[in-house]
Structure formats: structure tokens, C-alpha cells
Amino acid sequence: MAAKVFIDGEVGTTGLQIRARLETRDDITLISLSEENRKSRLARIGAFAEADVAILCLPDAAVHEIAPDLAHQPCRVIDASTAHRVHPDWEYGFAELDAGARDRIAAAKYVSNPGCYSTGAIALLKPMVAAGVIASDHPVTINAISGYSGGGKSMIAEFETGAISGGFVYGTGQKHKHLPEIVAHAGLTRKPIFVPQVGQFAQGMIVQVPLHLPPGGPAAAMEALAAHYAGQRFVRVVAREELGDRIDPQRMNDTNVMELSVDGDPETGATVLIAVLDNLGKGASGAAVQNLNILLGLDEGTGL
């Protein structure tokens, strides 16, 4: 029998992309609300009651508002927002995080989908800490560029009406909402400095982590990544040359694959870790569908 899935926030940026990945599947029945009911608390509670799995694609505030009602429902929940990413009752939905991650997700009632920048940063940093390439209190900095769809409907409108052009750097005050989950799930004990920027393109993302390592650092980092992600389908460790001289943040668009690589100077140990992903693919909607498949006991790549 087809699993019943309710996407709360179905007409937002992340919700629409999840719907597009699910609506043609015959193993999923989507529960949808009309335009006039899509923000009605009662209608949404009715949809939760009917669903096997609910996927929340809402701003954080709307998730916190509906959470007490959800607690009474039998459905399993995948939350795409930041609301529960370091909450002890919620499983972090990054299947490639470590050897036990898939089993923990499969058994969970509540799964929190990782943030887009966090997916790249954690994917790069967790293996460095786990393999001892860096200590957990290493002074880490993270730079990243995202397409403007990362800011949801309102930022898309700002770019597409011409209210903003060219892009911008932001978050320099070090309160970005992804920092807590990066610290918790990468195994760091010291908060990194994170400087994100948004570019004049809709979709796509690069996350970079520059590291001062001892001589031979780039090879040690590459070895740690390759060992950590051996055999993974959606996280690929690739030679730096594969990314091209000028790395295009859009190169993984419309896929659920994240590419990881390493560059740097072996003589000095100056090392740069690089992750390229689609902020709406492995960074959001693709990852949510992968988690849904795991929850339902299906092949995790179904529909991806």
C-alpha cells in the first residue's frame, strides 16, 4: 500500500521541490490542502492525523507553533527547518554521517533534515575530527557561497525583481543559525568562524574549509574523506581536477549528490576542503526524500 505523505508548506521553495520528487511515484500518496486551508491549524492537524509521514517545510517560527499539536499525532515527521537540528529527541537526518546513521534514521519517529551549508561543512569536518587530522578544538573557518533560493520565497523575489543584484556577504557577526548543528554533528568543541555569501544565481552551493595542517596535509585530508565515504552513493569524494579550475557552484544542481574534494600545497600543509552541492538537492529537498525513503524502508535513492 502507498505511504501517505503530507508536506506542510507544500508551496514554498523546499516544499515544491519535495512535491516534484514525490508526485509521480506510485508508492506515495500525497495529502494536499487547498490554498485557503494550507495555513489552517485544524486542516493541518487533520492532514497529520491521516499521514504516515509529515514533512515540515516551514519557517522555524511556524514549526515551533505547530510542534505541540504534532506531539499528539502518530505520524513520523521530517522537519526541514532549523528548529530541531540539535534537539535530543530528533535524529539528525544525514545518512552518510557515520556507520550507524542510516539505522538510527530508519528507527526514528522524528528526523531533522540538515541545513544546506551544514551538510557541506559537516561532511568535510566530521571525517577530519574522526580521523585525527584536526583536533576537536581546532580553530576552523568556513566560507561558503549559496544561490539565492537558499533564502526561500522572499529572497528569490528580492533577486528576481532586481531589488538586489550581484549578491552579498552576511552573517559576519557569527550567529548564523547553522553554527550549532555544525558544532554538534561535526564533533567540534570550538565554534568555527562561518562567513557565508549569496551570489547572483538561483541554485547551487560551495562550502570551503581552509586548514593550516602540517606538510602533507592535503593528502591526509583526502585520505580521511575517501575512507569515511567509501561506497556512498550520494556523497562522492573526487579528485580536485574533476571540479575544474573555476569551480561552478551550480555543477550538482538537480541532483542529490554532493561532491567533496581537497586542494592545497603539500609542502606547507595549506589545505582547502571543498564541498559542492545543490542547496535544494542534497542541501534540502533531495535529502528529505532520501530520509523519507529510509524511514519507509525503501531503497534510499528511490525517486532521486
Ligand SMILES: NC(=O)C1=CN([C@@H]2O[C@H](COP(=O)(O)OP(=O)(O)OC[C@H]3O[C@@H](n4cnc5c(N)ncnc54)[C@H](OP(=O)(O)O)[C@@H]3O)[C@@H](O)[C@H]2O)C=CC1
Ligand atoms: N531554501 C533552502 O535552500 C532551504 C530551506 N530549508 C528550510 O526549509 C524551511 C522552508 O524554507 P523555504 O522553503 O526556503 O521557505 P519559503 O519561504 O520558500 O516557504 C515556506 C512556506 O511555508 C509557508 N508557511 C509559512 N507559515 C506557515 C504556517 N503557519 N502554516 C503553513 N504554511 C506556512 C509559506 O507560506 P507563503 O507561501 O504564504 O509564504 C511558504 O509557502 C525553512 O525552515 C528553511 O530553513 C532547508 C534547507 C535549504
Ligand SMILES: CC(=O)N[C@@H](CCC(=O)OP(=O)(O)O)C(=O)O
Ligand atoms: C542563502 C540563505 O539565506 N541561506 C539561508 C540558509 C538556508 C535555509 O534557510 O535553510 P536551512 O537552514 O534549512 O538550510 C540562511 O543563511 O539563513
